Amino acid sequence: MTFNQKEKEKGLVRALITAFEGLEEVPKKADIEARAMQLAPLLGYDGDLRVAVEEAMIAIDTWMGAGVSLVDNEAYHDEEWVYKRDIEWTYSDAYEGYLKNEKWQPSLVQKLSDVGSKILGQLQDPTSEGSWNRRGLVIGHVQSGKTANYMGVIAKAADAGYKFIIVIAGIHNNLRKQTQERIDEGFIGRSSDPENRVAIGVGRNRDYPYPATLTNINEDFSKNTAAKSGWKINDFGKPIILVIKKNVRTLEALHNWLKELNAQGDGRISDVPMLLIDDEADNASINTNKEDISPTRTNAMIRRILGLFAKSCYVGYTATPFANIFINPDAYDDDARDELFPRDFIYSLDAPNTYFGPEKVFLDEDFSPDVLEDITDCEDYLPFSHKKVDTVVELPPSLYKALDQFIVARTIRNLRGHSSKHCSMMINVSRFVSIQQEVRNFISIRERRIREAVKANYMMPEEVSSRNQYMAALRYVFESEYSGCGFEWDQIKASLIGVFDNLRIFVVNSKSDEVLDFKKYERDGVGLTAIAIGGLSLSRGLTIEGLTVSYMYRNTRMYDTLMQMGRWFGYRPGFEDLCRVHLSEDSINWYSHIANASEELREQIRRMRRDGMSPKQFGLYVQSHPDRLLITAANKMRTGEKVVFNQNFTGTIKECTLLPVDSKVNTENETLIQEFWRSGFGRNTIETRKGWFIPDVDIDRISAFVTQFKVHAASDSLRSSVLDYLHAISERFPLGDVLLISKGDGNSSEFRLGAQQRSAKDAKARGWQLSRYRLASRGDEKLGLSDEQIAQAYEVAENDRNSKGKEPSDFHYRIVRNKPLLMIHILEPKETALEELRGQRVPAFGVSFPNGLFDTEIEVVANRVWVEQMYGSFDDDPDTEDDYDE
Incomplete structure (x- = not known):
């Protein structure tokens, strides 16, 4: 499908959503199909109507709750300031129009806007006099649209008068680049690619007041890039935004630039309201040092940057808030100033009803048995505990089976009309770059053999093709996993060859020169079929488009690390039934446990909201939650230190x-x-x-x-x-x-x-x-x-x-x-x-x-032996990963 055809398809979907917007009952599929047949010729679209109808149906039937917040009722703050001021919502309206153009249902866009206004209301009115700083936390769901939410908040904050906006986007270059691209489209309005500075997204409206930026898709913030721009933050009539990596060197460079070039005589910037969005706020931002020694470097640098501004707001975003709540709310450092504890508000977002999340994958007794597969054979090939110098002799049969599933699932998606959409497989079996490369080599060999078998047999009679071991394996996967997909094997076999047209294998880590760039393929009008092999880079924030089959054999019981590894959560319109997740039995057990714990945590927020309790009270509750050890204790337990915990x-x-x-x-x-x-x-x-x-x-x-x-x-x-x-x-x-x-x-x-x-x-x-x-x-x-x-x-x-x-x-x-x-x-x-x-x-x-x-509460004295009895080992430490780039 060409780029022009994709735009016409998007136009048809938008038209269908608009046609059925506002109805009390969800329309039947036949009604949407009939309207699509009427509208398609008028819009010049002559492609397959199935996907447009399917996307319109999902959008029309998607809804989202407003979420719930805990606020510090003792602090003087008027959250209604947003509605009392006469604000011209230029950036916000443009962002909402952009979402509608991207086929979001208008009522869902409105709900997102309403939630964004509520979060903005928890920030300080940027026109307020004097000095102020607020701290908040927004709890979302893994792969559920946190970025869409904070982009809406950014747009509203810019309209309200916040002049300097920093987005800290994870610890890896690929995540920072992905976030920069999204903010380019949804807020900046121009591609930040220095070689292609064209209007995109919100910027296609010629009257759009483009914000300024000191970062681009290729370059993080540095003193040199700032110097080349010649800009100072108080020179701007429009807001300025930076998308930076959570890296000590980058944070230090930004701190020094702000202090040297923009600070007033007292060392603080007094006339520029600043908003800092900390994405994946539970990762690297937390001060894990004891209270009687200096904060950790990343934590201290974030606090120092906030401390430079007389008027600042910090909002952390995370799907795994356990660590954030353990921050001491009263901690203070003379140099780094206030801690990042969300003392002023905690906002728990609701996921849309179409969200494919932990509850559905691990707790739904009807759905879980179909999607989950237990890995039982990996230990003999790639054991949990291995070293980067180890040699991979062969891959486990279960991984090859997962590859067969992926090829068959992609074939079914193509037959369903999804050939222009991305479809991905994730393989996460080692934290070591060298091992990831060896896995890639074996997968490449296997993929080539399957491709050659398909090429030789996809048009042959079944009695001939069935004698080929790779064809037999594909048929076995179809019959055992996907026989209810709506197609017969002869249709699948005849279409297998199309899978390999745009199939690419990527190793995704901080040392790889391969870029998993879905946007590049979209510009070429191609639906990428991607196999992504990696470690931590695949485990933190990176969106893998169209993820259909996941294979993860990792040994960690840290709540936040494990949940963030769940790249398979998200939205799976039209192919939810094809998704497969391969995990060890131990991981399946722990994910189920965490899903229960996370839902109970959100339920407690709702209960405490009804009881008028504050973030500090919620923080005290979570600090004494029995499972807190999974987050806070690992770095202490490795030294054998005994730790006293209160449990609730x-x-x-x-x-x-x-x-x-x-x-x-x-x-x-x-x-x-x-x-x-x-x-x-x-x-x-x-x-x-x-x-x-x-x-x-x-x-x-x-x-x-x-x-x-x-x-x-x-x-x-x-x-x-x-x-x-x-x-x-x-x-x-x-x-x-x-x-x-x-x-x-x-x-x-x-x-x-x-x-x-x-x-x-x-x-x-x-x-x-x-x-x-x-x-x-x-x-x-x-x-x-x-x-x-x-x-x-x-x-x-x-x-x-x-x-x-x-x-x-x-x-x-x-x-x-x-x-x-x-x-x-x-x-x-x-x-x-x-x-x-x-x-x-x-x-x-x-x-x-x-x-x-x-x-x-009760008091517990814990050491490493106690923790391992209760929770298992902490052998897979994410902070020691070979692809971790500090």
Whole structure:
């Protein structure tokens, strides 16, 4: 498809969106197809209508909530200043028009604008007198449109009077370049490519008041580039924007330039309101040093730049806010000044309903089994722990299978009319550049052999082509993975050859001279078929267009690092069913755990907003969240240092998910369950659809059961913490509930629970680790609630836009129960290779805690051994990656 044809297709989609805008009900596909057939000849479009109809349908049915904010109510700030001033929204209107031209639905653009106005309202009015600085944080979702949001905020801030805007865009050149290109289109209005300074995006309107910039797609900020421009920031009638890399040298250069050329006699810039947007704010911006020594260099330089301005606002953007909330809100350094803690506001964005995110990929019981694939064979080829001098002898069969999936999926996308759209595969198996290059060599060889096989066989009879091993592998993938895609194998086979026309293999890291430049191919009217091989560069912020198949074998349990590796999150219009994500079982388990934790964190923001709590109170809660160790402790634990943490279990569930395989221990635990059921938990037993419920049990009896239950040695720390917390809340909650979860042959008269079957295929002699680190099934916490409580849970969920129309989550049920809950299970292992585990009944328990216990904490002393028992190792340290460029 030529560039002109693509523009005509975009025009048709815009026309279809406009034609159906404002209807109360979503139009049927047949109605959109009929209108498309009418409009296409009028707009001069004679291409395939399927993609235009599909994109219009998705846009028309896309909506987004307004999100929710926590603000410091004690600080004097009027967030209504945005609406009280008479502001001419030149840049903002141009940006919104640009989005509509890019096929965004008008109502979605309006929602984005409304949210942008709310965030702008949390900044200071730039016309305010005197000195001021504000600190805020915006929490988005991985690959969900954070850039679109902060570009809208930038445009509004420029209209309101912010004159100097800095965007810190990650730690890698390719991410900085990608961000510069987007800001060129959405705000600057000209390509910053020195060799092609043409009007683009918002700048196609001749009356557009182009902002100035001191950076371009090729050059980060430096003193030389600033000197060549001859500009000083207070010379500008229009705003100036810089897009810089989060690099100490770059930050130092900017700080020195500002101080030498633009500062007044007192060393501060008094007459220029400044906005600093810190993208991926959890990465490198955080001060990880102890409070009694100087801040880390990157953190200190950001603070020093802010300190040069008498009027400044700092807004961090991240999808993984855990580290940001751990910043000490009261920390101050005489040189670096105020810390970056978001003391003034935290804004949690809602993702659009079409977002393909962690909840869908890892928590959706209907969708997850289709998209997730467990890597079981990589350890023999590319083990988790390897060195850059190691030699790659061969790649695992599962990676070659993923390549076959990608080729078949691209073929299906072409048949669906997506040939002009990008389609990508991501391979992330090593942090070392040398290993990445070796992987590329093997993939190149394999791709060439498949291409030659397809070329020789795609027109041959099946009895001939099926004898070729590569063709047979492609057919196997189609029949096992994609047979419901709407096409038959003979159609797929005949179209395979088209995949290789624009297939390119890239190694993406800071030392590679290969550029994964989707824009270049778009300008040529080509849909790129890309295989991207890399490490950290693929894990932070870089958008991989049309990502369809992902293969990641990495060993990290740091929340933020792991979530940022999830490049597969985003939007998959028209090919969501084709996406495949290959991960180790351990990673699948941790992603599921993190997805739950992230959703609960967002839910707490909404709850705390309703209770009028401040960012500082939320920060104190997250600082004592039991999983904070995954973010803050790694750099300390490597030195063997013991760290004292306060932990808070409010609104969480703690479960023993690493279970003993000793039959004697398990038999004793089942006897303990029977004894407590018979005499310890009380006689008021109520039957449920899944076992029995015993209400209002003395909390001391629950504690006694937990104390006597024999847990796996690695779970002893968890049990101790649960007991400490039950004791800490016992005055407020003297009674709790007990759920005896039972399926199948349970018998209350014999005090015997029916066993729940669980896969134990990865169980080892040292213990049975439950899949996804979950013991209870979703919805178990609903058991035993009254009809009134269940109705209340539905009401709580309905008031939350993200839960609207869905079943309440366990968190919602936890809120309405409002007391501790002990859940007891018997598991029956299946699919296990462990002889001693077969036929066993394995007891386990979990305790969930009510919400609202923000002021209740317990103290934990942790060292590396404790952390590795609780969370696993920290062997894969992102800051030691070979492609990390500081």
